[in-house]
Amino acid sequence: MNWNEWREKARKLLNEGVAPAEAVWNDSPEFQFSVLERKPLEKPTIPKEFLEIGPLIAAARDPDRWDLLYRIVYRLNHESIHLLNVTVDNDVKRAMDLVKSVRKDIHKMHAFVRFKKIDIDGQETYIAWHKPEHLTIELGTPFFARRFGDKPWSIFSPDASAHWDLKELTFGPGMAEHEFTHQDEFDEVWKTYYKSIFNPARLNLKMMRQEMSPKYWSSMPETALIHELVRETPQRLQKMAAAPxxxxxxxxxxxxRDLKSLASNCTTCPWAKSSTQTVFGEGDSQARLMVVGEQPGSEEDLAGHAFIGPAGKVLADILNDLGIKREEIYITNAVKHFKWTPSDDGKARIHKKPSGGDMHACKPWLEAEIAAIRPKVIIALGVTAATSILGRLVKIGEERERNITNNALAENVIVSWHPSSILRAFNQEDRDQKIAELRSDLLRAFKLSAL
Incomplete structure (x- = not known):
């Protein structure tokens, strides 16, 4: 049985006044009930909140989920329409626990699915195998249609499968793990990436197993390196300690003015030699709102001004739309030199993401800018800026709606998407969503700075 089938059966039972104790549910569309005293309902009331959490509960791998759903919907109609607000109620508490577990499982799916490239009749196609804790294929895979909608793909699990043909998302039967044996060059890419981001100084095996449970490891190529990396941790820590x-x-x-003059001669990081100049911040020296980005790009490096390249154009358009004048705020970057690598033909400079060492080297300049301006609000755009300001790794999607007040650098810190992430969006829907969210965050930061 699925959520829609359950809804049809539950509606009939409510119409006939069947109490929860009478109905016997199972995972087939059939149900049984005995004849006791009933309270028929001509038109059952189903609140929006129940319709939002119902599909999540229905996806839980719990044999009592159908009984639980019917008890709640019955009580919503016969006891209180506000039942879901009673968080100490046993049924509500159990429902919310399942909702939390299923949402977490969907999040893990989005993080841990690893696609492999195959060729089907001359067409490049991607496939993946994943073992979710719950029955989340139908709920979790629309995300991939939005993010990777320009390529056909299939995701298999033991229970079900999802298939995207560039137009429609369909679902089919599952596949056992031993039947999924395909390997490709992407496996080595994942291994290289994982090895590059592994930080032995932050090794915590207990936390690693909590965040990336071993039950997912069999379908994740990079996890084959975990034992090797853990074994090498002592030697790598010694090298890190010895490095200045x-x-x-x-x-x-x-x-x-003095800070900018001093920064122009800074040679602390190796990128000072390969870049054109230090790109310091600019704007109102008494600004109540400071915008912090990642690092200058190629155009900024040549011109000596922050946020004037393609990402800067995105930011400027949003600021103009909001009526925020650039000269009334202060705009800077966490890293002051352009870090780059040459293109294959040697004709272009390709942006390279700043490392933790780069952020560490430039942090005193950023702190000095903040101390000189003393903004009421800092909005950090992107992971590099947010990490520099907050001193920890940040997941923008999870923290962008927060107002962080326990920070030593500013009274209020807000994090949001870097405009360059909008330029790299997978499709128009993703682009539009990030523009809307960055616009909302900038407006919130501006209003907060004016209080």
Whole structure:
């Protein structure tokens, strides 16, 4: 039985006044009930909140989920329409626990699915095998249709499968793991990526198993490296300890003009030699709102101004739309030099993501800018900026709606998408969503700075 089949049967039972104790549910569309005293309902009331959590509960791998759903919908109609607000109620508590578990399982699916490339009749296609904890294929896979809608793909699980043909998402039977044996070059890409981001100084096996449960490892190629990386951790830590940690030396209590002059001669990081110049922040020296980005791009490096390239154009369009004048705020980057690598033909400079060492080296300049301006609100755009400001790794999608107030650098910190992530969006829907969210976050930050 699925959610829609359950709804049809539950509606009939409610119409006939069948109490929860009478109905016997199972995972087939059939049900049984005995004849006791009933309270028929001509038109059952189903609140929107129940319709939102119902599909999640129906996807839980719990044999009592159908009984639980019917008890709740029956009580919503016969006891209180506000039952779901009573968080201490046993049925409500159990329902919310299942909702939380299923949502977490969907999140894990989005994080841990690993596609492999195959060729079907000359067409490039991607396939993956994943073992979810719950029955989440139908709920979790529309995400991939939105994010990877320009390629056909299939995701298999033991219970069901999902298939995207560039137009429609359909579902079919599952597949056992031993039947899914395909390997490709993407396996090595994942291994290389995982090895590059593995930080031995932050190794916590207990936390690793909580965040990336071993039950997912069989379908994730990079996990084959875990034992090797753990074994090498002591040696890698010794190398890290021996390596010098460079950090800019910035005199205390300087004004912006003096800071900019000093920063122009900074050679602390290796990128000072390969870039054209230091790109310092600019704007109102008494701004109540500071915008912090990642690092200058190629155009910014040549011109010496922050946010004037393609990402800067996206930011400028949003600021203009909101009526926020650039000269009334302060705009800077967490890293002040352009980090790049040459293109294959050697004719272009390709942006390279700043490392933790790069952020560490430039952090004194950023802190000095903040101390000189003393903004009421800082909005950090992108992971690099957010990490520099907050001193920890940040997941933008999970934290962008928060107002972070326990930070030593500013009274209020908001994180949001970097405009470059909009330029890299997988499709128009993803692009439009991120523009709307960045616009909303900038407006919220601006209004908060004006209070």
């Amino acid at each position: 940690q460079v950090r800019a030396e910035v005199p205390a209590k300087l004004g912006l």
